[in-house]
Amino acid sequence: MADIELYYQDRNPSPLQLVWFAFKRRLAPMISLWLLGALLVLVILAPVITPYSANVQFVDAVALPPSWTHDGNMQFLFGTDDLGRDMLSRLLIGGRFSFGLPIIMVILASTIGIFIGAMVGADTKSKLRVLGRTLDRLLTIPSFLLALVLIAILGAGLGNAIIAITLSLVPQFIYVTRNAVYQEWQKDYVTASRLNGCSNTYLMYRVILPNITPILVMQLTVALSVAIMDIAALSFLGLGVQSPTPEWGSMLARSLDEVYLSPWSMVLPGLSLFATIMAINVVGDSLRRAIKQRMDT
Amino acid sequence: MTRYLMTRLFYFFLALLVLSVVTFSLNWLFPGDPLTNMSGIRDGQAAYNATLESRAFDSTVIQQYVNYLAHITQFDWGLSLSTGNDVWQDAATYLVVSAELVLLSFALAVLIGLPLGMLAANYFRHNLDKFILTSAMTGYSIPVFWLAQLLILLFAVQIEWLPITGQINPLYAIDSITGSVIIDILLSDSQYKLAALQDALLHLVLPVLTLSSLPSMLLLRITRNQTIEVLQKPYVKAARARGLSQKRLLFKHALPNVLQDVLPQMTFIFGLMMANLVIVEHIFNWPGAGAWLLKAIIERDYPIIQMVLFTLMGLILVLNLLVEIYRGWRFPMTREERYGGY
Numbered sequence: 001m002a003d004i005e006l007y008y009q010d011r012n013p014s015p016l017q018l019v020w021f022a023f024k025r026r027l028a029p030m031i032s033l034w035l036l037g038a039l040l041v042l043v044i045l046a047p048v049i050t051p052y053s054a055n056v057q058f059v060d061a062v063a064l065p066p067s068w069t070h071d072g073n074m075q076f077l078f079g080t081d082d083l084g085r086d087m088l089s090r091l092l093i094g095g096r097f098s099f100g101l102p103i104i105m106v107i108l109a110s111t112i113g114i115f116i117g118a119m120v121g122a123d124t125k126s127k128l129r130v131l132g133r134t135l136d137r138l139l140t141i142p143s144f145l146l147a148l149v150l151i152a153i154l155g156a157g158l159g160n161a162i163i164a165i166t167l168s169l170v171p172q173f174i175y176v177t178r179n180a181v182y183q184e185w186q187k188d189y190v191t192a193s194r195l196n197g198c199s200n201t202y203l204m205y206r207v208i209l210p211n212i213t214p215i216l217v218m219q220l221t222v223a224l225s226v227a228i229m230d231i232a233a234l235s236f237l238g239l240g241v242q243s244p245t246p247e248w249g250s251m252l253a254r255s256l257d258e259v260y261l262s263p264w265s266m267v268l269p270g271l272s273l274f275a276t277i278m279a280i281n282v283v284g285d286s287l288r289r290a291i292k293q294r295m296d297t
Numbered sequence: 298m299t300r301y302l303m304t305r306l307f308y309f310f311l312a313l314l315v316l317s318v319v320t321f322s323l324n325w326l327f328p329g330d331p332l333t334n335m336s337g338i339r340d341g342q343a344a345y346n347a348t349l350e351s352r353a354f355d356s357t358v359i360q361q362y363v364n365y366l367a368h369i370t371q372f373d374w375g376l377s378l379s380t381g382n383d384v385w386q387d388a389a390t391y392l393v394v395s396a397e398l399v400l401l402s403f404a405l406a407v408l409i410g411l412p413l414g415m416l417a418a419n420y421f422r423h424n425l426d427k428f429i430l431t432s433a434m435t436g437y438s439i440p441v442f443w444l445a446q447l448l449i450l451l452f453a454v455q456i457e458w459l460p461i462t463g464q465i466n467p468l469y470a471i472d473s474i475t476g477s478v479i480i481d482i483l484l485s486d487s488q489y490k491l492a493a494l495q496d497a498l499l500h501l502v503l504p505v506l507t508l509s510s511l512p513s514m515l516l517l518r519i520t521r522n523q524t525i526e527v528l529q530k531p532y533v534k535a536a537r538a539r540g541l542s543q544k545r546l547l548f549k550h551a552l553p554n555v556l557q558d559v560l561p562q563m564t565f566i567f568g569l570m571m572a573n574l575v576i577v578e579h580i581f582n583w584p585g586a587g588a589w590l591l592k593a594i595i596e597r598d599y600p601i602i603q604m605v606l607f608t609l610m611g612l613i614l615v616l617n618l619l620v621e622i623y624r625g626w627r628f629p630m631t632r633e634e635r636y637g638g639y
Contacts, residue, residue: 130311137312140564140617141610144572149319152594152602153326229440233576236442237591252442256580259446260454270443278438285434 015294019214022290029286032279039276040103043095050089051077054246058084063262081251081265082258090246091272097158097235097247099276102227105166109227110220113173118204120174121181132178139175143168144230151239161240165230169223176219180212214291221284225277232273248273301625301632309618316610320603321365327599334599335365337376337384369607375600379593384600388586392608393476394464395578395585399570401505406513406566414520415547415555421525430521436514441573445507445580452503460500462582469493504581508573512566519562523555530554557628564617571609 013021023029042049052058058076062084065072072079078087120132143165150164184190185208193207232249234240241247243254248269255266324334333339336348352368353360368374374384417429453461464478465471471478471485471493478497487493527533528551536550575587582588586605593601625632 130308133308134311134315137308137614137617138315138610140568140613142565142568142572144575145568145606145609148575148590148594149323149606152599152606153323155328155597156595225438232440233442237576237579239594249440249442252440252446256446259450263450266443266446266450270440270446273440274438274443277440278435281434281438 014210014213016210016213016217018294019217019287019290022293023286026286029283032282035275035279036283039095039099039279042092043100046092046096050086050092052086052089054089054093055085055244058086060084063258063265065262066264066268078268079262079264081254082262087265087268090251091248091268094246094248094251094269095272097241097245098228098232098249098273101162102165102224102231105162105227105231106169106220106223109166109169109223110173110216113170114177114216116170117174117177118181121178122185122200122204135171136175139171143172143226144233146171147230147234148239151234156239156242158241158245161231161234165227165234168230169227172223172226173219176215177212180215181208184208184211214287214294218284218287218291221280221287225280225284228273228277228280298626298629298632302622305618305621305625309614312614313611316607316614317366317369318362320607321362323603324599327597329599333378335375335603337378337381337600339378374604377601378598379596384604388589388601388604388608390473390476391584391586391589391605394478394583395574395587397477397479398501398504398508398578398583398585399574401501402508402570403512403567405505405509406516406570409509409513410516411520411559414517415524415552417517417521418524418528419543419547421528426521429517433514433517433521436510437518439510441507441511441576442580444510445503445577448503448507449580459502460496462580464500464583465493465497466500469496504577504583507581508570508577511573512570515566515569516559516562519559520555523558524551527551527554553628557624557631560620560624563620564613567616568613571613574609 058080061073061076061080063082064076064080064084066079066087067074067077069079076086076088078091080086081090146168147161147164150167151160154160154164181204190203190207193203198207231240232247232252235247235249236253238250238253241250243250251269252266252273255262255269259266324331327334330340332345332349332352332354336352338344338348349355351364353364372385374388376382377384377387380387413429413433417426417433420426449461452459460466465482469482469487469489469492471481471487474481474484478500479494482490482493482497485493524547533546533551536546541550574585575591577583578585578588579591586609590602590605590609592598593605
């Protein structure tokens with residue numbers, strides 16, 4: 001008799017789990033989540049599964065249309081670009097820069113931003129109020145402009161673009177975390193825990209953090225879509241990833257001249273960029289809806 | 298209201314001051330001689346020593362900053378490193394060119410976003426709502442530069458309705474006086490005024506459409522969510538019980554309360570437009586401030602970079618201030634939330 005419950009157990013799912021239960025019930029975000037997972041696997045495995053090297057040129061197959069068109073060739077599933085490079089390989093390798101790198105950048109930026117934000121938010125009798133209010137105003141400046149400032153200082157290039165975008169994402173994390181921590185701090189349960197004599201560290205990690213995790217996760221998805229958009233935009237403008245390296249934004253920039261002759265060189269990278277951002281936005285949007293549902297009930 | 302106004306102005310000027318400190322320190326962060334970065338005058342030029350004095354470079358950093366502030370309040374941003382022209386004089390045209398684009402796009406975004414958002418909220422959970430929401434999500438996720446390319450491919454290359462890039466067909470020979478094409482045409486004494494105007498407007502369609510797509514979709518979603526929330530409030534139920542028509546209910550009773558919460562988002566939307574301006578102007582070969590900034594970044598023309606970035610960011614802050622003042626004046630209860638709390 002294994003399933004006799006000796007003690008009455010009251011299972012309280014964490015706020016993140018509650019949001020997850022609400023999230024799971026809807027179809028579109030789940031499809032998006034699976035899509036993103038598949039993309040992540042593809043991006044990690046990219047060097048193994050690409051049919052050719054991303055920069056090798058096939059002189060006998062320049063600007064070949066995708067294989068499903070009349071002139072296409074099964075050897076090159078998505079066709080080749082104007083220099084005879086295989087589009088499929090370039091798209092897959094490009095995904096590492098367009099999707100893989102932003103994930104790493106967001107993880108870095110969130111670690112820094114959440115840490116600072118939590119410290120500022122916990123500081124209730126703050127003398128930094130004036131500074132905070134001023135920064136609130138400066139935060140309406142979009143991250144892309146901040147990234148441009150940093151690029152202007154550092155100069156163009158992949159490494160500099162990574163630093164610029166990571167740093168430009170940090171303020172948003174500080175802002176969101178600070179507001180969330182500040183709001184929770186006013187609530188009764190936090191006061192109760194403080195009366196119980198919890199230390200500030202315990203209060204932050206065990207009492208407040210679980211309750212603001214859903215908001216932070218939502219901010220992660222927002223930041224991820226912003227980071228993907230920003231790095232693609234910088235590369236498109238020629239300030240990020242430099243030419244031979246395949247990246248969806250720089251592939252689009254290259255296709256500007258040849259789009260009239262080989263439209264697939266513009267449609268394919270753009271479509272992958274669009275699908276990725278769309279999937280992230282759908283996930284983020286339904287997370288927001290799930291959080292709101294939980295707040296209302 | 299006076300107190301509200303004073304605090305808003307105080308924080309606005311403080312934010313501007315922080316911004317100027319940032320642009321001031323950029324001079325040291327940029328590679329090269331800070332004085333050259335600041336004034337655009339290279340070591341060895343005749344004016345170098347005079348500039349050294351007027352910028353107080355023989356004195357402390359604080360004094361240098363004060364002199365820097367004095368210079369930029371007189372719109373003296375130095376000389377361009379690549380052309381040697383006075384930056385602010387060049388900037389005036391570029392800024393007007395961009396202002397035309399931005400204002401038209403902003404107006405279009407509001408005209409699309411607000412009504413469609415209200416419409417979607419009115420049909421909450423109907424198929425129409427779902428359709429509008431899905432298309433908003435799609436429009437919101439399309440990268441601006443890809444959308445621009447798609448629109449060019451469709452409207453300019455495939456069906457040839459619209460020109461690909463540029464402001465106006467150069468054959469019309471309109472002299473650039475203010476920078477804004479429409480005003481220039483109206484001012485000019487060309488005998489083909491109407492044809493030129495039509496050509497300029499056709500050139501405007503694609504950039505405006507591209508630039509307004511993201512803000513309008515964002516505004517649509519915000520308006521929809523806010524309207525749904527407002528429509529569930531008791532006072533709306535009471536108004537409905539009194540027998541008010543749905544139209545009257547939406548526009549007379551719900552809309553003001555929706556606007557109250559949508560307005561603060563305007564700054565954010567405007568900021569996004571400023572960022573996208575660089576991309577859109579680059580693609581459509583639009584001779585505005587965004588394209589100028591990009592060119593300056595590539596050419597490392599530091600006085601121009603400073604000036605354009607400060608202006609773009611400053612404009613966002615100005616709009617923020619205006620929105621806050623209007624909101625405080627039109628909806629007095631929002632002033633309260635500023636006094637209380639932190």
